[in-house]
Structures are given as structure tokens and as C-alpha cells.
Amino acid sequence: MPKDTSIKTATLHRMVMADHMCPYGLKAKDLLERHGFVIEDHHLTNREEVDAFMAEHKVKTTPQIFFDGKRIGGYDDLSKHLGITTNAQDATTYKPVIALFTIAALMAIAVTWLSTGSVFSGRIIEFFISISMVLLGLQKLQDVERFATMFLNYDLLAQRWVRYGYIYPFVEAGAGLLMMAGVLTWISAPAALFVAGIGAISVFKAVYIDKRELKCACVGGDSKVPLGFVSLTENLMMVGMALWMISKL
Incomplete structure (x- = not known):
């Protein structure tokens, strides 16, 4: 009986151990299923099986995907093979700030109501x-060291006084909290005006005068958001x- 060529099949080898299930193996399985593949799912259930598999196929990682006996590779290789573009490590994106401001807007609606x-x-x-400000400060406070390092690329005051980069997230989040509560405005408003004014001047100089292409530290030290209009708008x-x-007042 001739083979039905309309059925797409794939062989997947992935780690499924008692104490570890490979997340990329699960992602590869999901991706294959979403593309209509019938999957022959092989579980590597212990370290010995994993080492033996990698030695046999001369690979350093799992999962590994095969189409008709031909090895495609791991999850990233599978994504490329199926025509799915994965973000490069240094690719820029506005997704983090879009998500943050969307949540801030919804929270503002809820609090106002x-x-x-x-x-x-x-x-x-005011609430928005x-x-x-609180959410942006929180993003920076997750890793103050990395934020401060990225901040040094463009902030004019931080370049003169390095410790300012470590203080900034606390000022931003603190001022936002006080403004949201409507208390101690005589502290929160001047503090916000000071840091945001310096920030706006720094961003404008770096982007529009010096024409530098940098990543913005606005959503933390691992940000892939480009420094530019969004950063200036925030300030x-x-x-x-x-x-x-x-x-x-």
C-alpha cells in the first residue's frame, strides 16, 4: 500500500526525566503539532540515555528533531526550517513597553472606577x-546593577555621578507611589521633575543630536527597547x- 504523502511525520527526541522535563522539548512538540505533524515522541528518561543519544548523533543538546530520518536540529533549527523567524539576541522590540503601558492603562481605569x-x-x-512610573521603576529594581550599567550609556548625570544610576529606580517608583496616593506632593513632584527633566535632555541629546543607536534602560537592564521616541515620551x-x-499645591 503506497505511503500517504499528505501526512507529515516527525521524530522527536527530548528529555523527560523524573526531575526535569526539557522546556524546549515541549515547545518543539507543540510547534510540530501546530503545523500538523504526526509525532513519534521518544523520551530520554535518564542521564545515560541522554549521553548515549548525543554521542550517537554527535550533538551537544536536546531536543533533536528528524524528518524522514534526516536530522533538522533543535528547537531553533526547527523554527527556521518551518519558516518561523526567531528574534535575534540583540534584536530591538517595543513589546515590553507596549505591554507595560497597556497594563498601566487598565490599572488606571480600575483604580479610577x-x-x-x-x-x-x-x-x-494621573493614575495612568x-x-x-511605579511599573517602570519595578522593572529597573529587578536588577539595579544591570540597569545602572545600561543607563550610563546615555544619561548625562549618571555619567558624571555613577551612583545616580542606582538611585534613579527608587526615585521613579517612590514618586509614582506618592503621586498615586496623592500625598507628599511637595517631595514627589520635584523629585519626578528633576529625574525626568535630566532624562529627557539625555535622551534627546543621545538620539537626536549625537545620532546614537542605543538600547533604552527604561524597562530594565536587559532591555531590547531602542532608545528614542518612547524613551523621550516616558520622561x-x-x-x-x-x-x-x-x-x-
């Missing part, structure tokens, strides 16, 4: 900016919020 009973309130803008929002809060 809870505090005023309506979303049609001028406070929604202050929540964004200008903080400046605007600070001036607004000062005018209300």
Missing part, C-alpha cells in the same frame, strides 16, 4: 502616569505629571 465610581474622570490620566510624561501636581 474604584475611587470615583466612574472612568470619566481627570484622575485617570503614576502607575506607569516627558513624568515632567508633565510633576508640573501638574505642583500646580495643584
Whole structure:
């Protein structure tokens, strides 16, 4: 009986141990299933099986995928083979800031509704900016060392006083929290105005005057967000919020 060539088959070898299940093996299995493959799923259940498999096929990692006996490679190789472009290690993306500002907007709507009973309130803008400041500060506080290092690439004050890079996340998050609560404005507004003003000038100089292509430290030290319009907007929002809060004193 002739083989049905319309059925796509793949052989997958992946680690499935009592104390470890390879995440890339699961991702490879899911990717193959989503592309309509019938999978012959081979589990490597202990270290000896893994070592023997890698020695036999002269590979250093698992999972390994085969089509009709021909080795395709691991998960990244499979993605390329199926025409799926994976992000390069240094590729730029706006996804982190889009996600952050989207969550900040939804949180602002929720807080405005809870505090005023309506979303049609001028406070929604205040909540959006202050929540964004807290979330951005939190991203930086996850790894202050890496943030401070990336920050040194373009911030004018940090380049003169290195410790400023370590202080900045605390000022940003702290000012955002105080603004959100509407307390100690005489502290939070000038602090936000100071750091955001320096930030706006630094970004403008680096991007629009010096024409440098850098990554922005706005969402942390491992950021792949390009330094530019978004970074400048973040700082200008903080400046605007600070001036607004000062005018209300």
C-alpha cells in the first residue's frame, strides 16, 4: 500500500526525566503539532540515555528533531526550517513597553472606577502616569546593577555621578507611589521633575543630536527597547505629571 504523502511525520527526541522535563522539548512538540505533524515522541528518561543519544548523533543538546530520518536540529533549527523567524539576541522590540503601558492603562481605569465610581474622570490620566512610573521603576529594581550599567550609556548625570544610576529606580517608583496616593506632593513632584527633566535632555541629546543607536534602560537592564521616541515620551510624561501636581499645591 503506497505511503500517504499528505501526512507529515516527525521524530522527536527530548528529555523527560523524573526531575526535569526539557522546556524546549515541549515547545518543539507543540510547534510540530501546530503545523500538523504526526509525532513519534521518544523520551530520554535518564542521564545515560541522554549521553548515549548525543554521542550517537554527535550533538551537544536536546531536543533533536528528524524528518524522514534526516536530522533538522533543535528547537531553533526547527523554527527556521518551518519558516518561523526567531528574534535575534540583540534584536530591538517595543513589546515590553507596549505591554507595560497597556497594563498601566487598565490599572488606571480600575483604580479610577474604584475611587470615583466612574472612568470619566481627570484622575485617570494621573493614575495612568503614576502607575506607569511605579511599573517602570519595578522593572529597573529587578536588577539595579544591570540597569545602572545600561543607563550610563546615555544619561548625562549618571555619567558624571555613577551612583545616580542606582538611585534613579527608587526615585521613579517612590514618586509614582506618592503621586498615586496623592500625598507628599511637595517631595514627589520635584523629585519626578528633576529625574525626568535630566532624562529627557539625555535622551534627546543621545538620539537626536549625537545620532546614537542605543538600547533604552527604561524597562530594565536587559532591555531590547531602542532608545528614542518612547524613551523621550516616558520622561516627558513624568515632567508633565510633576508640573501638574505642583500646580495643584
